[in-house]
Amino acid sequence: MERAVVHVILFGLLLALVTGLPNKEDWDIYSFHINATVTSRYATTVITSRVANRMDESKEIEFHVRIPKNAFISKFKMFIDGQAYDGVVKAKDQAQKQYSDAVSSGQSAGIVSSVGRTLEEFKTSVNVGAHKKVTFELTYEELLKRRLGKYELQIHARPMQPVKDFKVDVYIQENAGISFINVQGGLSTNALANAITKTHADKQAWVYFYPTEDQQKTCEGCGEKGMNGDLVIVYDVNRNASLGDIKRSVGYFVHHFAPHDLPRIPKNVVFIIDQSGSMHGRKIQQTRIALIHILGDLAEDDYFGLVSFDSEIFHWKRELVQASKQNLKSAKKFAENINDRGATDINIAVLEGARMLNAHPREGSASILILLTDGDPTSGVTDLNQIQSNIKNAIADKFPLYCLGFGYDVNFKFLETMSLQNNGAARRIYEDSDADLQLKGFYQEVATPLLTDVTMIYLGGTNLTQTNFSQYYDGSEIVVAGQISDNNLETFIPQVVAISGTSKVMFSETNITEKVSDDHIQRVWAYLTVKQLLEKELQLSGPEKDKVKEEAMELSLKYSFVTPLTSMVVTKPSGESTDVLHKPKEGATHTEQRRGGSAGGLAGGCAGGGCHTLHRGTGGLTRGQAGRTMFGGYGVGGVPGRRANSMPGRTMFGGYGAGGLPGHRVSSMPGLSKSTFLPMPFLDIEAIEEYDSPSFIAATVATATTATGPLSHRFLLKDGGHSIPLCFDIIGNKRLQLLHSPSRELTVNGELDSVQDGGFTKIVIHVKTDHFIEIDVNGVTVREGQTVTHHTGEETITAGSLTLIKRSMEVDVAIGDIRIAILLHEKQGEKFLWPALRLQPSDNSTGGILALKLPVYKELRHHSLTKLKINEQTMDAVITGAVDYSNAPPPQMGCWLVSADAALQRPLQDFHVAQL
Numbered sequence: 046m047e048r049a050v051v052h053v054i055l056f057g058l059l060l061a062l063v064t065g066l067p068n069k070e071d072w073d074i075y076s077f078h079i080n081a082t083v084t085s086r087y088a089t090t091v092i093t094s095r096v097a098n099r100m101d102e103s104k105e106i107e108f109h110v111r112i113p114k115n116a117f118i119s120k121f122k123m124f125i126d127g128q129a130y131d132g133v134v135k136a137k138d139q140a141q142k143q144y145s146d147a148v149s150s151g152q153s154a155g156i157v158s159s160v161g162r163t164l165e166e167f168k169t170s171v172n173v174g175a176h177k178k179v180t181f182e183l184t185y186e187e188l189l190k191r192r193l194g195k196y197e198l199q200i201h202a203r204p205m206q207p208v209k210d211f212k213v214d215v216y217i218q219e220n221a222g223i224s225f226i227n228v229q230g231g232l233s234t235n236a237l238a239n240a241i242t243k244t245h246a247d248k249q250a251w252v253y254f255y256p257t258e259d260q261q262k263t264c265e266g267c268g269e270k271g272m273n274g275d276l277v278i279v280y281d282v283n284r285n286a287s288l289g290d291i292k293r294s295v296g297y298f299v300h301h302f303a304p305h306d307l308p309r310i311p312k313n314v315v316f317i318i319d320q321s322g323s324m325h326g327r328k329i330q331q332t333r334i335a336l337i338h339i340l341g342d343l344a345e346d347d348y349f350g351l352v353s354f355d356s357e358i359f360h361w362k363r364e365l366v367q368a369s370k371q372n373l374k375s376a377k378k379f380a381e382n383i384n385d386r387g388a389t390d391i392n393i394a395v396l397e398g399a400r401m402l403n404a405h406p407r408e409g410s411a412s413i414l415i416l417l418t419d420g421d422p423t424s425g426v427t428d429l430n431q432i433q434s435n436i437k438n439a440i441a442d443k444f445p446l447y448c449l450g451f452g453y454d455v456n457f458k459f460l461e462t463m464s465l466q467n468n469g470a471a472r473r474i475y476e477d478s479d480a481d482l483q484l485k486g487f488y489q490e491v492a493t494p495l496l497t498d499v500t501m502i503y504l505g506g507t508n509l510t511q512t513n514f515s516q517y518y519d520g521s522e523i524v525v526a527g528q529i530s531d532n533n534l535e536t537f538i539p540q541v542v543a544i545s546g547t548s549k550v551m552f553s554e555t556n557i558t559e560k561v562s563d564d565h566i567q568r569v570w571a572y573l574t575v576k577q578l579l580e581k582e583l584q585l586s587g588p589e590k591d592k593v594k595e596e597a598m599e600l601s602l603k604y605s606f607v608t609p610l611t612s613m614v615v616t617k618p619s620g621e622s623t624d625v626l627h628k629p630k631e632g633a634t635h636t637e638q639r640r641g642g643s644a645g646g647l648a649g650g651c652a653g654g655g656c657h658t659l660h661r662g663t664g665g666l667t668r669g670q671a672g673r674t675m676f677g678g679y680g681v682g683g684v685p686g687r688r689a690n691s692m693p694g695r696t697m698f699g700g701y702g703a704g705g706l707p708g709h710r711v712s713s714m715p716g717l718s719k720s721t722f723l724p725m726p727f728l729d730i731e732a733i734e735e736y737d738s739p740s741f742i743a744a745t746v747a748t749a750t751t752a753t754g755p756l757s758h759r760f761l762l763k764d765g766g767h768s769i770p771l772c773f774d775i776i777g778n779k780r781l782q783l784l785h786s787p788s789r790e791l792t793v794n795g796e797l798d799s800v801q802d803g804g805f806t807k808i809v810i811h812v813k814t815d816h817f818i819e820i821d822v823n824g825v826t827v828r829e830g831q832t833v834t835h836h837t838g839e840e841t842i843t844a845g846s847l848t849l850i851k852r853s854m855e856v857d858v859a860i861g862d863i864r865i866a867i868l869l870h871e872k873q874g875e876k877f878l879w880p881a882l883r884l885q886p887s888d889n890s891t892g893g894i895l896a897l898k899l900p901v902y903k904e905l906r907h908h909s910l911t912k913l914k915i916n917e918q919t920m921d922a923v924i925t926g927a928v929d930y931s932n933a934p935p936p937q938m939g940c941w942l943v944s945a946d947a948a949l950q951r952p953l954q955d956f957h958v959a960q961l
Contacts, residue, residue, distance in 0.1 A: 071099055071100050071104075072096065072097070072098060072099055072100070072104070072106075073096065073097045073099055074094065074095070074096050074204065074206060074208050075095055075096070075097055075208070075209065075210060075841065076093070076094075076095040076208070076209075076210035076841070076850070077092075077093070077094050077095070077204060077208055077210070077211060077212075078092075078093050078210070078211075078212045078213070078214070079091075079092055079200060079212070079213045079214070080093075080212075080213075080214045080215075080216075081198060081200075081213075081214070081215045081216070082215075082216050082217075082218075083189065083198065083215070083216070083217040083218070083219075084217075084218045084219075084565055085218070085219060085220065085292055085299065085301070085565070085569070086188060086189045086191075086196060086219075086282075086301065086524075087186065087187075087188050087189070087565065087568070087569050087572070088186065088187050088188075088189055088198060089184065089185075089186050090112075090116075090184065090185055090186075090187075091182065091183070091184050092181075092182070092183045092184075093180060093181070093182045093183075094108065094180070094181045094182075095178065095179075095180045095210075096173070096178065096179055096180075096181075097176075097177075097178045098173045098174065098175060098176060098177055098178070098179075099176065100175060100176075101175050101176070102175050103172055103173060103174045103175055104172070104173060105170050105171070105172050105173070106170060106171060106172075106173050106179055107168055107169070107170035108123075108168060108169050108170065108171075108181040108183075109166065109167070109168035111165060111166045111167075112165055112167070112183075112185050113165075113185075113187050113199075114165055115187045115188070115190070115576075116185040116186060116187035117185060117186055117187070117572065117575070117601075117606035117607055117608060117628070118167070118183065118184070118185045118606070118607040118613060118628070119134075119184050119185060119186050119604070119605045119606055119607070120132070120182075120183070120184035120605065121169075121181075121182070121183050121184070121613055121615065122180075122181075122182045123169075123171055123179060123180065123181055123182075123615075123617070124179065124180040124182070125171065125173065125177070125178075125179050125180075125618060126174075126177065128618070130171075130615075130616045130617055130618070131616060132613040132614065132615045132616065133613065133614045133616065134601070134602060134605045134606070134607060134611050134612070134613050134614075135602070135611065135612060135613075135614055136598060136602065136610070136611060136612075137609075137610055137611055137612050137627070140611070140612035140613070140614050140625045140627075141612070141625065143614055143625060165628065165629060167627075168624075169615045169624040170624070171617055171618070171621060172618075172621060186568065186572060186606075187572075188524065188569060188572055188573065190522075191281070191303065191520065191521055191522035192490055192520065192521065193489060193490060193520040194281055194519075194520040195279050195280065195281050195520075196279070196280055196281065197277055197278070197279050198215065198277070198278040199230070199275060199276070199277045199278075200213055200230075200232075200254075200275065200276040200277070200278075201274070201275045201276075202232065202272045202273070202274065202275075202276065203270075203271065203272060203273040203274075204261075204271045204272065205270045205271060206270060206271050207258040207259075207261040207262050207269075207271045208258070208261070208271065209258055209841075209848050209859065210841065210848070210850045210857070210859075211255070211256060211261065212253075212254070212255055212857070213252075213253070213254035213255075213276065214251075214252075214253055214254075215250075215251065215252040215253075215278055216249070216250075216251055216932075217249065217250040217251075217252075217278075217280060218248065218249050219248055219249075219282045220248055220290065220292065221248075221282040221283050221284070221285075221290050221301075222247055222248050222282060222283035223245060223247065223248065223249070223250050223280055223281075223282060223283070224280075224281045224282060224283050224284075225245075225280060225281060226243065226245050226250045226252075226278065226279070226280040227278075227279045227280070228241055228243055228252055228276065228277070228278055228279075229276075229277040229278075229279055230274060230275035230276045230277040231265065231266060231274030231275050232254070232256075232264070232272065232274040232275060232276040233276060233277075234265070235264060235265050236260055236263050236264040236265065236267075237254075237256055237260055237264045237272075239884060239885045240254055240255055240256040240257070240260055240864070240883075240884050241253070241254050241276075242255075242881075242883050244763075244929065244931070244932055244936075246929065246932075246936040246937075246938055247936070248936075249932075249934075249936045250280065251932045252278050253866075253883050254276055255857075255859075255864040255866075255883040255884055256272065256884075257859060257861065257862050257863075257864065257884065259861070259862065260862070282301075284303055284304070284305050287304050287552045287554060288302065288304075288539065288540075288541060288552040288553060288554055289301045289302040289303060289304070289552075291539060292566055293529065293534070293566060294564065294565065294566035294567060295532060295567075296528055296529055296532045296567075297526070297527070297528055297529065297566045297567045297569075297570050298503075298506070298526065298527060298528075298529055298537070298566065299524065299525070299526040299566050299569045299570065300501070300503075300524065300525045300526070300539060301522060301523075301524055302501070302517075302522065302523040302524070302525070302541060302552075303521065303522040303523065304495070304496075304517075304552065305519075307495040307496065307519075307545060308495075308545065308546060309344075309493050309494070309495060309519065310409065310410060310411045310494045310495060310496075310497065310545070310546055311344065311346040311347055311348075311407075311409070311410045311411075312347050312348075312410060312411045312412070312413060312492075312494055313347070313348045313349070313365055313402055313405055313407060313410055313411070313412040313413070314343075314347065314348075314349050314350075314412070314413045314414075314415065315349065315350040315351070315352065315365070315398040315401050315402055315413075315414050315415070316336065316339075316349070316350070316351050316352070316415050316417070317352050317353075317354065317394050317395060317397075317398045317414070317415065317416045317417065318332060318336065318351070318352070318353045318354070318383060318417050319353075319354060319355075319389060319391075319394075319416075319417055319418035319419055319420070319451075320353045320354065320355050320359075320383050320384060320385055320386065320387075321354075321355040321356075321385065321386070321387055321388055321389040321419075321420065321423075322355070322385050322386060322387060322388075323385075323389070323419050323420045323454065324385040324419055324451070325385040326385075327476070327480070328385075328419060328451055328452070328476065328480070329383065329384065329385045331480040331481040331484070332383070332417060332451075332481075332484070333380055333381060333383055334481040335480075335481040335482075335484035335485050335488075336351075336380045336383075336484075337377045337380050337381065338481070338485050339484070339485060339488045340368075340373050340376050340377055340380065341373065341377075342488070342489075342492060343368035343373065344368060345367070345368055345369065346367075346368075347367075347368045348365040348366060348367055348368065348405060348407065348410075349365060349366070349368055349376070350362060350364070350365045350366075350398070350401045350402075351376055351379060351380070352394060352397055352398055352401075353383050354389075354390060354391075354393070354394035355385075355386055355387030355388055355389060355390070355424075356387045356388040356389070356390050356424035356425070357387070357390070358390075358393055358394050358397050361375070361376055361379040363401075364401065364404065364405065365401055365402070365404075365405040387424075388423045388424035389418065389420050389421065389422055389423045389424055390422060390423075390424040390425035390426075391416070391418060391422040391432060392422060392425050392426040392431075392432045392435060392436070393425050393426075394416070395414070395416055395432075395436050395439075395446070396435060396436065396439050398414050398416070399414060399436065399439040399440050400439070402414060402443070402444055403439070403443065408547055409546040409547040411444075411494035411497050411516055412443065412444035413444060413445060413447065413491060413494075413516075414440070414444060414445070414446045414447070414467075414469075415446075415447045415449065415488075415491075416446065416447070416448045416449065416460075417449045417451060417474075417484070418448075418449075418450065418451065418455060418460070419450070419451035419452050419454060419455050420454055420455055420456075421455070421456045421459070429456070429459050432459075432463070433459075433462060433463050433466060436463060436466075436467065437463075437466050437467060440467045442467075442468065442515075444467075444468075444515070445464075445467060445468040445469035445470075445515045445516060446463065446464050446467035446468075446469040447464060447469045447470060447471070447472070447487075447491065448460035448461070448463060448464040448469065448470075448471045448472075449471075449472050449473075449474050449484065449487060450471060450472070450473050450474065451474045451476070451480070452474070452475070452476045453476075455473075457471065457473060458583070461583060462583045462584055465580050465583060465584055466584050468514075468515040469515075472487050474487075490518060490520070490521065491516075491518055492518075493518055493519035493520070494516045494517070494518055494519075495517055495518065495519050495545070496516065496517040496543040496544065496545055496550070497515065497516050497517075497543065497544045498515065498543060498544045499513070499514040499515075499516070499517050499523065499541065499542075499543040500512065500513055500541070500542045500543065501513070501514075501523070501525045501539075501540075501541055502539070502540040502541070502542065503525075503527060503537070503538070503539050503540075504536070504537070504538040504539075504540075505529060505530050505533060505536040505537035505538060506527045506528065506529060506530065506537060506539075507527060507528050507529075507530050508527055508528045508570075508574075509525060509526075509527035509528075510524075510525050510526050510527060510570070510573045510574055510577055511525065511577050512525055517543065524573065525573075526566070526569050526570035526573045526574070527570065528570070539553075540552065540553050541553075568604060571600055571603070571604045571606070572604075572606070574600060575597050575600050575601055575604075575606060575608055578593050578594075578596055578597035578600070579597055579608065579609060579610075581593050582594050582597065594610065597610055598610040598611060607627075607628050608628055609628050609629075611628075612625045612627050612628075613625070756776070756777060756778065756799060756800070756801050757774040757775065757776050757777075757801065757802070758774065758775050758797050758802060758803060758804070759772055759773070759774050759802060759927055760772060760773055760774070760775060760894075760945075760948075761927045761929060761938065761940055762897070762899050762948055763899065763929075764898065764899035769924075769939055769940060769941055770899065770938065770940045770941070771899065771900075771902070771940060771941050771943055771948045772925065772927050772940035772941065772942050772943075772948070773942065773943055773944060773945040773947070773948040773949075774942075774945065775797065775945060775953065777797070778796065778797045778798060778799050778806075779796075779797050779957060780794060780795070780796045780797075780957065780958045780959070780960070780961055781794065781795055781796075781797070781894060781956050781957065781958065782794055782892070782893045782894065782956050782957075782958050783795050783808070783880055783893050783894050783895050784863070784865070784882070784891065784892075784893035784894075784895045784896055785891065785892045785893045785896075786861075786863065786886060786888060786890075786891045787888075787890055787891075788888050788890065789812075789846075789860055789861050789863065789888075790812065790813040790814075791810070791811070791812055791847075791860055791863070792810070792811040793808065793809070793810050793811075793865070793880070793893065793895070794808070794809050794811075794958050794961045795807070795808040795809070795878075795880065795961075796808075796961055798875070798877050800872070800873075800875045800877065802872075803872060803875060803877045804870060804877030804878055804879040804930060805877060805878040805879060805880070806821065806822070806877065806878070807819060807820065807821040807878070807961065808820045808821075808867055808878055808880060809961040810847065810858065812844060812845050812846065812847045812860065813845060815829060815830055815845070816828070816829055816844045816845045816847065818842075818844055818847070818849065819961075820856055820867055820878065821878070822869060822876040822877065822878065823837065824836055824837035824851075825837075825842060825849060825851055825856065827842060827844050829844060829845075836851060838851070839851055839852050839853060846860055846861070847859070847860040848860070853869075854868065854869045854933065855867065855868050855869065855933075856869075857883075861886075862884060862886055862888075863882075863884060863886045863891075864882075864883040864884035865880055865881070865882055865883065865895070866880070866881045866883050866931075867879070867880050867881075868880075868881065868930065868931070868933055870930055870933075870935065879930040879931065880895060881930075881931035881932075882895045882896070893956070894949070894956055897949060897950075900915050900916055900948070900950050901915070901916070902914060902915045902941075905919065911923075911924075913941055913943060913947075915943075915947055915950070916950060918947065920943055920944070920947050921943075922941045922942060922943050923941070923942050924939060924940075924941065924942070925939070925940060925941075925942040926938070926939060926940070927939070927940050
């Protein structure tokens with residue numbers, strides 16, 4: 046019998062898609078997760094897709110993934126019937142032999158990708174038996190690039206069906222401190238907005254996206270096939286040191302250099318515009334629109350030139366002129382009259398642009414040459430190597446050349462090589478309605494030069510990535526990685542020398558952060574080194590080219606990177622075909638990118654978009670750092686710290702503000718010793734923090750002495766409207782009502798444990814009158830009438846209208862428009878639970894601690910004391926510390942400590958329950 050085929054596609058930056066929409070009874074994507082972890086701008090993403098064959102016959106399930114172009118796949122696994130099948134990275138020629146052998150034997154073996162704007166496609170497939178399941182797990186890595194003052198992590202989702210267990214988890218850790226973080230894109234608005242939870246805690250940030258099945262069908266652009274849109278996480282880091290920050294691990298370092306508050310440098314720029322016949326229609330129209338806009342952005346102290354070309358060149362002016370209002374008006378009129386005609390002589394056009402810049406040397410300025418073309422040279426000099434040689438000699442490393450290739454007919458490899466040979470970069474402009482915006486966006490990236498002739502110096506460093514940069518632009522970042530000779534920091538001296546206008550500047554102060562224990566920094570070095578070796582290989586020929594290529598391949602194999610020189614061989618059960626994952630080159634044509642028996646239909650497969658994914662961090666979920674003592678004595682951002690009183694069994698936070706400003710004192714409470722000076726990292730009253738989607742979380746501070754009073758548990762209430770959340774203590778191992786939804790006939794109760802500053806020992810969920818679910822640190826127990834089942838492994842559990850997904854360190858609960866994550870934490874050998882509301886219910890009648898919103902409060906200062914005014918009630922408040930257990934790993938936080946009744950705006954007794 047011929048096997049039925051279902052296409053499961055992961056798409057977007059991190060996602061999965063099913064092409065075609067068979068009956069739900071035939072197949073089921075019962076789980077897809079995306080888990081992205083970003084540490085020091087280096088992102089590791091794990092996409093996990095779980096699919097069940099519901100048919101009475103075997104079927105071939107195809108896994109089709111799109112990942113960022115800049116990423117390297119580093120791991121791929123399939124799990125079938127408890128057996129893991131690992132992908133193996135091999136040299137491309139070895140992998141190709143296996144691929145060719147498979148094709149020659151008549152097997153379906155094609156895996157190569159077409160290239161979209163920011164994504165690449167890969168696919169494989171496997172035969173799944175009747176009523177069996179398969180799990181696909183893909184890991185890839187990339188260094189996020191800073192553009193226009195921000196980093197972006199994009200998630201595009203179109204799973205082609207609503208899925209019960211849909212999760213996106215993003216965790217960001219930046220030791221420099223996160224200056225801001227926003228969630229944008231179509232999936233962050235309207236009906237899906239309350240499915241997003243964002244927490245920003247100085248150096249860490251979390252974004253959770255947990256839409257329900259109903260939301261996946263009713264949001265804008267959604268329907269019966271589920272979601273269709275983007276989620277974009279945008280952030281930047283603090284930049285306190287002019288040299289930037291340097292992180293190190295054993296023998297390796299990475300340096301992020303992005304100085305700010307530098308004066309802009311006037312620029313000399315020549316635009317070379319292709320007006321050959323192939324630019325006919327929308328291309329030339331959009332080029333005119335973009336060029337007119339770009340001319341309007343020139344500063345008055347800039348000088349510019351404008352040349353259009355086909356088989357001839359056409360000057361607006363033969364020399365550079367100042368960007369005065371009169372000159373700009375004339376240049377815009379010239380741009381409006383650029384029309385398509387004739388052949389393409391790239392050589393003569395670029396040489397003329399170089400001549401104009403060379404003829405206009407201007408001290409204290411930065412020169413830039415920008416070429417826009419859509420095709421190969423067809424007139425004049427047409428030998429590509431000769432053109433590259435001519436232009437390299439004319440520019441002579443004096444200024445960068447940026448090449449913009451319009452559309453897919455252009456020889457992008459030629460443009461990329463030519464730009465790299467001249468210290469620039471190439472960018473493809475896609476034929477679409479927003480092509481003019483793409484052109485303007487590129488120009489904005491290079492519009493404001495701040496430094497020229499940048500040289501990164503590392504005494505005591507070796508095996509360095511690129512250290513010389515012709516220009517540094519506002520909003521960008523220079524990243525250098527390398528090895529530290531003998532791992533000796535005392536002899537490791539970083540320094541940056543550059544030109545700012547007419548002056549030579551030197552950056553030498555630095556902040557070398559604490560040693561990193563894992564291989565993270567080493568992998569950043571390997572990633573950058575391979576990337577730059579591949580760029581270097583493009584520019585060379587003969588033995589030099591072979592040597593660089595061999596070096597790049599060796600590193601790719603060592604670190605299991607799928608690059609243009611390596612491929613991943615996908616191993617499968619016995620008797621299955623062999624698949625090979627290739628990484629395409631940006632300059633390759635569509636035909637070159639699609640090879641193999643089953644690859645023919647690839648282009649359209651994911652073009653419609655769509656995806657699903659899971660993120661499980663490497664080695665499982667990271668456990669929190671509960672109870673960690675923090676030392677120091679400085680507030681954040683120059684805001685004075687506060688000295689706080691001690692309370693039984695607690696070390697309070699206080700100290701001094703940055704820059705030596707004295708902290709505010711709060712007198713000790715009667716009978717209590719004064720506090721130790723400790724840092725208060727989140728005390729910027731002006732809004733250092735952002736807290737979104739109100740939720741309660743367990744919190745604890747490091748215990749300075751043995752507690753002699755009754756056990757207490759600290760709760761923390763946060764919201765997006767205040768920089769400092771409220772916190773309160775509950776004494777004893779109380780039973781509490783966490784959530785109650787009358788419309789869902791749902792009640793969630795919890796019992797606090799007997800550990801100081803711990804959490805819940807068990808949480809019980811009641812659904813209607815016939816379902817009882819008990820969750821503890823060991824597992825889940827479900828009672829349906831007289832039937833009792835125990836669950837200790839990772840699985841999906843259904844109890845009436847409620848779904849639980851049990852994992853090693855978390856249980857996710859979904860019912861209607863309610864999503865709760867119950868996290869497992871461990872402190873001093875004791876395990877405990879803590880619930881976090883991931884999706885705020887729309888029903889206003891929902892009650893319980895988790896459903897409460899942060900009350901509006903106002904700070905009242907009186908001498909050295911601070912009081913809070915909450916709903917017309919004034920009370921004493923002290924600054925203290927807490928741990929946010931709604932996240933993993935849980936961050937340290939600052940909060941205003943008030944009574945439970947004040948924070949809850951009702952007696953705590955109202956939330957007590959006699960039994961679970």
